[in-house]
Amino acid sequence: MPKLQGFEFWSHTLRGARHVVAPMVDQSELAWRLLSRRHGAQLCYTPMLHAQVFVRDANYRKENLYCEVCPEDRPLIVQPFQRQLPNSRRRGRRWRQARRVHAATAVIPVAEPGLQFCANDPEVFVQAALLAQDYCDAVDLNLGCPQMIAKRGHYGAFLQDEWDLLQRMILLAHEKLSVPVTCKIRVFPEIDKTVRYAQMLEKAGCQLLTVHGRTKEQKGPLSGAASWEHIKAVRKAVAIPVFANGNIQSLQDVERCIQDTGVQGVMSAEGNLHNPALFEGRSPAVWELAEEYLDIVREHPCPLSYVRAHLFKLWHHTLQVHQQLREELAKVKTLEGIAAVSQELKMRCQEEISRQEGAKPASDLPFHWICQPYVRPGPRAGSKEKAGARSKRALEEEECGTEVLSKNKQKKQLRNPHKTFDPSLKPKYAKCDQCGNPKGNRCVFSLCRGCCKKRASRETADCPGHGLLFKTKLEKSLAWKGTQPELQEPQTATPSTPGGFSEVMSSALA
Numbered sequence: 373m374p375k376l377q378g379f380e381f382w383s384h385t386l387r388g389a390r391h392v393v394a395p396m397v398d399q400s401e402l403a404w405r406l407l408s409r410r411h412g413a414q415l416c417y418t419p420m421l422h423a424q425v426f427v428r429d430a431n432y433r434k435e436n437l438y439c440e441v442c443p444e445d446r447p448l449i450v451q452p453f454q455r456q457l458p459n460s461r462r463r464g465r466r467w468r469q470a471r472r473v474h475a476a477t478a479v480i481p482v483a484e485p486g487l488q489f490c491a492n493d494p495e496v497f498v499q500a501a502l503l504a505q506d507y508c509d510a511v512d513l514n515l516g517c518p519q520m521i522a523k524r525g526h527y528g529a530f531l532q533d534e535w536d537l538l539q540r541m542i543l544l545a546h547e548k549l550s551v552p553v554t555c556k557i558r559v560f561p562e563i564d565k566t567v568r569y570a571q572m573l574e575k576a577g578c579q580l581l582t583v584h585g586r587t588k589e590q591k592g593p594l595s596g597a598a599s600w601e602h603i604k605a606v607r608k609a610v611a612i613p614v615f616a617n618g619n620i621q622s623l624q625d626v627e628r629c630i631q632d633t634g635v636q637g638v639m640s641a642e643g644n645l646h647n648p649a650l651f652e653g654r655s656p657a658v659w660e661l662a663e664e665y666l667d668i669v670r671e672h673p674c675p676l677s678y679v680r681a682h683l684f685k686l687w688h689h690t691l692q693v694h695q696q697l698r699e700e701l702a703k704v705k706t707l708e709g710i711a712a713v714s715q716e717l718k719m720r721c722q723e724e725i726s727r728q729e730g731a732k733p734a735s736d737l738p739f740h741w742i743c744q745p746y747v748r749p750g751p752r753a754g755s756k757e758k759a760g761a762r763s764k765r766a767l768e769e770e771e772c773g774t775e776v777l778s779k780n781k782q783k784k785q786l787r788n789p790h791k792t793f794d795p796s797l798k799p800k801y802a803k804c805d806q807c808g809n810p811k812g813n814r815c816v817f818s819l820c821r822g823c824c825k826k827r828a829s830r831e832t833a834d835c836p837g838h839g840l841l842f843k844t845k846l847e848k849s850l851a852w853k854g855t856q857p858e859l860q861e862p863q864t865a866t867p868s869t870p871g872g873f874s875e876v877m878s879s880a881l882a
Contacts, residue, residue, distance in 0.1 A: 377579050381552050382613040382636055385509050386447050389415035391626065391651035392582075392615055394641035395514070395556070398678050403668045405445055407661070408644060412651030415637070417449055420514055423493075423500035437507050442672070447509040449554060450501070492527050494541040498548050505551045510580070513541065516556045516617075518588040529558045529588035532569065539576045546577025554580040556617075558588050559602040570606040581610065582639055585618040595748055604633040615639050621745035623653035645685040647743035655743045658686050659718035666711050679710055687717055689740035694720060699786065812837050 376385055393400060393408045395417030405416040418437070425432050437450065501511040515538070517528025531538060545553045555578045559566040570581055583606050585598030598618020607614045613636040616629050620640040629638050643650050648661055662683060669679055683701060684691070691698040694717060701713045721741035728739075777785065777793065785791050801810035804820035811820050814837030817827055821838045828835050834843045 375550060375552060377552060378612045381510070381579050385552075386415055386580075388636075389447070390630070390637040391415070392637050392639040393417065393644050394617060394639045395420055395512075396641055396645070398675075399645060399681060401674045401678050402442060402445060403665065403672045403674050404648075404678075404682060406442070406668050406672065407665050408648050409444065410664075411649040411654075411661075413644070414651075415447060415449070416445070417512070420517070421450060421500070421504070423496050426500040426503060427496060433503060437504060448507075449510040449512045450504045450508045492525075492531060492537070494537075494544045497541050498545050501545055501549050501553075505549050508551065510552045510554050511545065511549060512554045512556055512582075513545075514556055516558045516582075516584050518558065518591045532557065532560070532588070535569070535572055539572065542573060542576035542578055552579035553577055554582070556582040556584065558584045558586055559599060561587055563602050563605045566602050567605050567609045570610050574610045574612050578612065580613045580615070581606070582615040582617055585616065593749065600629060600633050603635060607634045613637070617641070620650075622650060626651065642748070643745060645682070646688060646746045649743060657721075658690065658741055658743055659714065659721070661743060662686050662714045666707070666714070669707065676705070676707060676710070679707060683710055683714060685746075686743070687714070688746055689744065690717055690721060693740055699783070702783070
């Protein structure tokens with residue numbers, strides 16, 4: 373069967389999907405995709421897959437794709453990425469965890485699935501896609517990730533200026549794969565450049581384009597509103613299906629976005645995490661979806677950290693009221709423990725409902741036990757700094773300067789009431805003269821251990837403070853050699869020497 377392209381691919385393979393769940397690291401696993409599909413989602417993405425690891429590691433392929441094949445989870449789109457880390461970080465727990473977490477992103481519609489990869493090498497991208505194509509309906513190239521890990525690994529939104537590389541990647545994949553290639557992008561500040569970017573991807577062989585209406589700088593507290601004007605301009609300029617992403621918190625937003633931009637479908641990420649029934653136009657009680665999700669997890673297990681994260685999102689508003697249960701949810705170590713905390717939250721909400729029967733919400737939002745949107749708080753108002761120039765670290769430091777502690781610091785203070793976050797009370801360390809790291813208090817050279825080791829080795833000296841004994845070990849070695857008798861070299865017998873081979877033979881014959 374020939375490979376379907378463009379609108380034929382969208383209408384037949386993807387079954388005209390309009391309601392799409394975004395690829396989310398550690399959040400769009402099989403159990404969550406199945407829950408979303410039961411409540412109106414028609415296409416889903418798996419978490420982003422690491423293209424390089426996917427190629428070389430059979431266990432990784434098995435855990436992240438092959439073992440997650442499910443008839444209910446189709447169509448599906450796979451999204452691979454390729455990230456390069458220094459050799460020193462390729463060992464140990466953090467590197468193994470990074471491989472699992474940032475490995476792959478797949479896209480999945482209601483009836484069939486797809487995979488999303490992030491990559492920066494055409495050959496590796498295609499090798500990974502070839503291994504995945506029999507298990508999905510399309511392969512998606514991630515060009516939208518704005519996080520620092522994508523900047524360090526040189527993938528995601530940080531490839532959007534390398535048009536020649538992107539053309540080669542998509543063209544090669546389009547030629548080699550039996551399934552279509554799609555892309556997920558972020559916009560440039562300029563609409564005309566965004567349009568030319570989309571047209572370049574279409575010309576290279578992209579068969580479906582998802583446009584997130586934010587730039588790569590718009591993330592975290594600086595997210596702001598997504599620009600539907602950019603999405604509308606792209607939709608008018610290309611001849612392939614376009615999905616819109618950004619500003620989607622309800623079914624009304626979905627319908628308004630389709631009407632305003634003319635796109636074929638709408639993708640939701642945070643809106644879906646806080647209300648998986650978003651595409652049904654419902655806002656059910658949180659415990660209804662929480663219990664259904666936990667039942668699916670028992671049938672299709674996933675890491676406990678994924679489950680905990682989903683429960684934190686679903687119960688977000690209620691946990692602002694019941695802070696103690698928030699702590700319990702963070703500490704439990706089993707699935708049944710998480711289910712017990714969720715059941716306790718349900719009971720407390722039902723008690724509150726019985727006390728407030730007939731009451732109306734005090735604000736525009738429903739009661740806290742109803743699935744509802746979460747609006748990410750922006751930067752502090754009144755700051756003289758430009759919003760675009762402020763980093764997450766700067767925002768955290770600004771928050772530390774106020775009396776109100778961040779939620780993270782509040783947790784730490786609950787565990788240790790004596791802990792303080794006042795910078796003036798932090799211990800001061802003397803710095804190494806050479807590198808600026810804290811120096812050893814008992815170092816004879818007044819250096820840090822690394823610099824001390826180099827100097828002690830070079831000068832054959834000792835530093836008891838750092839436990840470095842180059843001089844002592846050398847002296848012991850020389851003393852030991854002096855006590856050993858000199859080894860006598862064996863003499864080689866020759867025909868001319870007495871007792872040599874000829875003399876021995878003569879005596880033997882006599």
